[in-house]
Amino acid sequence: MEIKMKxxxxxxxxxxxxxxxxxxxxxIVLPLIIVLYYAFTDSEGSFSFxxxxxxxDYAPIFTLSVELSVIATFVCLIxxxxxxxxxxxxxxxxxxxxxMLLMLPMWTNLLIRTYSIxxxxxxxxxxxxxxxxxxxxxxxxxxxxxxxVYDFLPYMVLPIxxxxxxxDKHMWExxxxxxxxxxxxxxxxxxxxxxxxxxxxxxxxxxxxxxxxYISQKLGGGTFELIGDTIERQFVTGxxxxxxxxxxxxxxxxxxSLTIMNRFSDEEGGIIV
Amino acid sequence: xxxxSKIYLFLIFGILYIPILTLIFFSFNxxxxxxxxxxxxFRWYVELFNSPETFVALRNTLILAVLSALISTVIGTAAAExxxxxxxxxxxxxxxxxTNIPMMNPDIVTGMSMMLFFxxxxxxxxxxxxxxxxxxxxxxxxxxCLPYVILSVLPRxxxxxxxxxxxxxxxxxxxxxxxxxxxxxNIMPGVLSGMVMAFTMSLDDFVISYFVxxxxxxxxxxxxxxxxxxxVTPDMYALSTLIVIVIFVMLLISNFKxxxxxxxxxxxxxxx
Amino acid sequence: xxKLIELKGISKSFDGEKVLDSINLYIKDGEFITLLGPxxxxxxxMLRIIGGFETADEGGLYFDGTEISDVPAHKRNINTVFQKxxxxxxxxxxxxxxxxxxxxxxxxxxxxxxxxxxxxxxxxAGFENKSVSTLSGGQQQRVAIARALISHxxxxxxxxxxxxxxxxxxxxxxNELKTIQQAIGITFIYVTHDQEEALSMSDTIVVxxxxxxxQIGTPTDIYNEPENAFVADFIGESNIIDGTxxxxxxxxFSGHTxxxxxxxxxxxxPIDVVIRPEDVxxxxxxxxxxxxxxxxxxxxxxxxxxxVDIRGFKWMIQTTDYVSPDATxxxxxxxxxxxxxxxxxxxxxxxxxxxxxxxMDRLSDADAAEEF
Numbered sequence: 001m002e003i004k005m006k007x008x009x010x011x012x013x014x015x016x017x018x019x020x021x022x023x024x025x026x027x028i029v030l031p032l033i034i035v036l037y038y039a040f041t042d043s044e045g046s047f048s049f050x051x052x053x054x055x056x057d058y059a060p061i062f063t064l065s066v067e068l069s070v071i072a073t074f075v076c077l078i079x080x081x082x083x084x085x086x087x088x089x090x091x092x093x094x095x096x097x098x099x100m101l102l103m104l105p106m107w108t109n110l111l112i113r114t115y116s117i118x119x120x121x122x123x124x125x126x127x128x129x130x131x132x133x134x135x136x137x138x139x140x141x142x143x144x145x146x147x148x149v150y151d152f153l154p155y156m157v158l159p160i161x162x163x164x165x166x167x168d169k170h171m172w173e174x175x176x177x178x179x180x181x182x183x184x185x186x187x188x189x190x191x192x193x194x195x196x197x198x199x200x201x202x203x204x205x206x207x208x209x210x211x212x213x214y215i216s217q218k219l220g221g222g223t224f225e226l227i228g229d230t231i232e233r234q235f236v237t238g239x240x241x242x243x244x245x246x247x248x249x250x251x252x253x254x255x256x257s258l259t260i261m262n263r264f265s266d267e268e269g270g271i272i273v
Numbered sequence: 274x275x276x277x278s279k280i281y282l283f284l285i286f287g288i289l290y291i292p293i294l295t296l297i298f299f300s301f302n303x304x305x306x307x308x309x310x311x312x313x314x315f316r317w318y319v320e321l322f323n324s325p326e327t328f329v330a331l332r333n334t335l336i337l338a339v340l341s342a343l344i345s346t347v348i349g350t351a352a353a354e355x356x357x358x359x360x361x362x363x364x365x366x367x368x369x370x371x372t373n374i375p376m377m378n379p380d381i382v383t384g385m386s387m388m389l390f391f392x393x394x395x396x397x398x399x400x401x402x403x404x405x406x407x408x409x410x411x412x413x414x415x416x417x418c419l420p421y422v423i424l425s426v427l428p429r430x431x432x433x434x435x436x437x438x439x440x441x442x443x444x445x446x447x448x449x450x451x452x453x454x455x456x457x458x459n460i461m462p463g464v465l466s467g468m469v470m471a472f473t474m475s476l477d478d479f480v481i482s483y484f485v486x487x488x489x490x491x492x493x494x495x496x497x498x499x500x501x502x503x504x505v506t507p508d509m510y511a512l513s514t515l516i517v518i519v520i521f522v523m524l525l526i527s528n529f530k531x532x533x534x535x536x537x538x539x540x541x542x543x544x545x
Numbered sequence: 546x547x548k549l550i551e552l553k554g555i556s557k558s559f560d561g562e563k564v565l566d567s568i569n570l571y572i573k574d575g576e577f578i579t580l581l582g583p584x585x586x587x588x589x590x591m592l593r594i595i596g597g598f599e600t601a602d603e604g605g606l607y608f609d610g611t612e613i614s615d616v617p618a619h620k621r622n623i624n625t626v627f628q629k630x631x632x633x634x635x636x637x638x639x640x641x642x643x644x645x646x647x648x649x650x651x652x653x654x655x656x657x658x659x660x661x662x663x664x665x666x667x668x669x670a671g672f673e674n675k676s677v678s679t680l681s682g683g684q685q686q687r688v689a690i691a692r693a694l695i696s697h698x699x700x701x702x703x704x705x706x707x708x709x710x711x712x713x714x715x716x717x718x719x720n721e722l723k724t725i726q727q728a729i730g731i732t733f734i735y736v737t738h739d740q741e742e743a744l745s746m747s748d749t750i751v752v753x754x755x756x757x758x759x760q761i762g763t764p765t766d767i768y769n770e771p772e773n774a775f776v777a778d779f780i781g782e783s784n785i786i787d788g789t790x791x792x793x794x795x796x797x798f799s800g801h802t803x804x805x806x807x808x809x810x811x812x813x814x815p816i817d818v819v820i821r822p823e824d825v826x827x828x829x830x831x832x833x834x835x836x837x838x839x840x841x842x843x844x845x846x847x848x849x850x851x852x853v854d855i856r857g858f859k860w861m862i863q864t865t866d867y868v869s870p871d872a873t874x875x876x877x878x879x880x881x882x883x884x885x886x887x888x889x890x891x892x893x894x895x896x897x898x899x900x901x902x903x904x905m906d907r908l909s910d911a912d913a914a915e916e917f
Contacts, residue, residue, distance in 0.1 A: 016351040020352030021368060024372055035386045086282055096528055100528050104517070109479065111497045111498055116292035120291070176617065177624055211379030214479075231385060
């Protein structure tokens with residue numbers, strides 16, 4: 001009797017979470033189960049490995065997507081870390097200004113940003129008109145990578161900035177007091193301490209880059225197909241089973257890489273958005 | 274060193290802003306080119322305001338964003354309180370990880386899974402997919418907004434701890450009164466920022482809407498997407514310019530507010 | 546003992562506000578020296594200039610006779626124990642302590658040996674693999690000390706290192722720090738606002754207020770012969786009374802003429818008289834040199850603390866005999882209990898207990914602690 005009371009009590013304690021739990025099961029977990037179902041059935045609804053097996057054909061697309069998004073993420077990190085560091089070390093009122101300058105493009109719709117780059121870089125676009133040249137940029141890998149970097153750079157900078165600005169200012173002094181040259185202060189102390197920011201930055205750039213379809217459509221000039229494009233094509237043509245199978249594989253890939261990355265950051269790391 | 278970092282900031286922000294500035298620039302073009310500027314005009318703005326499509330999309334987007342922000346804020350805030358009071362650490366972690374799935378998952382996978390879910394649901398209910406147009410969209414938006422609300426409310430609740438609620442209970446509040454009269458006002462900043470976050474996420478979303486949406490419910494991002502499918506005329510630039518300006522104003526306001534808060538704190542705490 | 550560090554005319558301003566005003570000070574090799582002063586007096590800035598984290602606007606800083614103002618912190622043979630320890634959260638205890646040796650690329654064996662030795666000295670043997678964030682304040686403190694000492698610096702700077710610890714731990718750490726300093730025999734420069742801490746640990750105390758040195762001396766000198774009203778009030782409790790020096794060894798205050806032991810003042814020079822509360826004997830009114838009315842009595846354990854109104858000036862007196870409030874008592878003061886100070890800009894600001902209450906005392910302590 002008493003045990004029952006206790007149990008009831010502990011459920012009552014967290015009753016406020018009930019609508020959310022209900023919602024999450026219905027609209028997060030269930031749809032994923034349906035993806036799983038579609039991935040392992042054919043269009044008639046009978047069980048089949050066909051979709052998964054046929055994914056071998058998409059291997060080059062997967063490779064290309066990984067290649068482009070990894071390069072883009074790396075470039076974002078190389079450009080973004082110094083930017084985040086400079087912002088974190090600026091005066092407080094300047095910091096607010098810079099963060100706002102980063103937020104504006106971030107909150108501007110991705111479609112708009114991507115399209116405007118395309119309009120600039122296109123064969124008959126603003127850049128070529130301005131310079132009177134006939135450079136062919138849109139349709140190259142470089143253009144797609146540039147698009148990813150341009151679109152997702154703020155997602156790299158903001159978490160690193162947050163992380164660096166939280167580092168105790170005595171860390172710099174302690175490192176140099178104990179004998180670090182300026183460069184060693186960075187490599188030995190500050191970089192390791194900003195690891196959690198770097199990891200969330202990398203995640204926040206890698207995930208949308210690897211799954212994008214708009215950037216490759218516009219800046220790839222129709223010459224590239226990335227995983228995102230493939231899923232979108234299956235969706236448009238109604239090949240939902242294959243689409244589900246590709247989505248499933250992508251999700252698994254991302255879960256694996258997130259887990260590996262989280263290993264690098266210790267307990268306080270985690271993913272901070 | 275100082276100069277080098279100034280140059281670096283200038284360079285990166287320059288590159289970040291050039292596309293947005295060209296877009297604004299060409300929205301005032303008198304011809305329909307987005308590469309050659311032939312003269313200043315408001316032609317595209319006039320055209321934009323004359324198209325009923327734009328207004329329908331704008332109205333839809335706002336309705337969707339407001340509703341999904343409100344619903345996700347209510348469910349999410351309650352959820353945060355519930356999760357906080359949960360005794361089992363394991364259950365807490367489990368719920369948090371499930372909640373965060375739409376945030377960690379690529380939008381395209383979330384979109385795909387939602388779409389398949391609604392296809393199946395329509396089948397079961399014996400209705401057409403189009404019948405669910407708005408409802409499907411709203412459910413999807415609430416789903417991906419929820420983690421942002423919980424993520425901004427939960428830390429506030431953790432920070433606040435139990436002492437205030439306990440004091441309220443001690444002074445004669447019922448648990449419900451304690452929550453609404455004492456706890457909620459104190460976690461309000463978190464709730465509000467979660468709501469703003471949800472609102473902007475919904476406003477900005479293209480991928481999930483693209484997968485879940487049906488032709489009878491157009492939002493602004495979907496409209497922009499269909500505009501950029503063909504050769505774009507500057508009316509899309511005009512629309513984008515207006516969006517950028519609205520975002521800029523919103524950012525200025527929030528920045529001004531947080532700036533004031535910092536100032537107040539500094540004054541209150543004395544100069545250190 | 547030779548001069549190890551010398552500050553010559555060091556001045557420093559922040560945003561136009563002078564924090565240090567032409568400081569001259571030398572620090573001898575192997576001494577435990579404390580920079581003591583209220584918060585905001587410039588003592589931490591002084592320490593940071595010596596450590597190489599700030600540069601003085603004017604003046605010279607000499608280490609073993611060489612000017613080192615332009616030597617960066619990592620090249621100075623001076624290490625610091627920071628206020629909040631500044632341990633590296635990404636490294637465990639062992640790696641934190643080994644950090645300076647790793648930079649010097651010493652052999653693994655040597656590093657292990659020296660880290661173990663340090664751990665033993667700070668009584669943390671066995672803590673090697675612990676994460677620093679799981680340690681208590683006192684343990685973090687020890688790691689910080691070990692890390693700062695492992696590269697055998699000539700000088701250790703300690704910036705309010707015990708500020709975050711509770712009272713009991715503070716006392717233990719005070720003894721331990723003193724023991725460590727005596728064992729390794731290097732110079733410790735210690736910054737604190739706690740006068741008790743300064744008195745019990747230091748060889749030399751430098752009292753600082755408003756960016757200027759008020760007095761340099763041994764703890765007994767500073768306590769028994771404060772140079773001005775600020776020092777007298779800041780170190781321990783003092784009654785500071787206006788007086789006139791009639792001639793050598795004869796002083797008049799509170800309407801009575803006293804024999805004293807000080808001299809060397811002009812005839813009839815106005816001076817400040819310091820009398821410590823414990824140096825006053827309570828006697829019968831008719832036997833007293835002064836008489837007054839008791840306004841409050843507080844039991845303090847080892848003694849009573851009483852406030853006595855003598856001609857409108859409130860004195861604090863510590864006595865082991867109970868006196869009842871409102872009683873009229875006599876006071877007897879020995880000649881060597883009277884200390885005479887020259888007038889200074891601090892005269893008249895301290896030493897009257899008319900607004901004194903325990904609560905006020907505690908409040909101002911909390912204020913001082915809050916800054917850290």
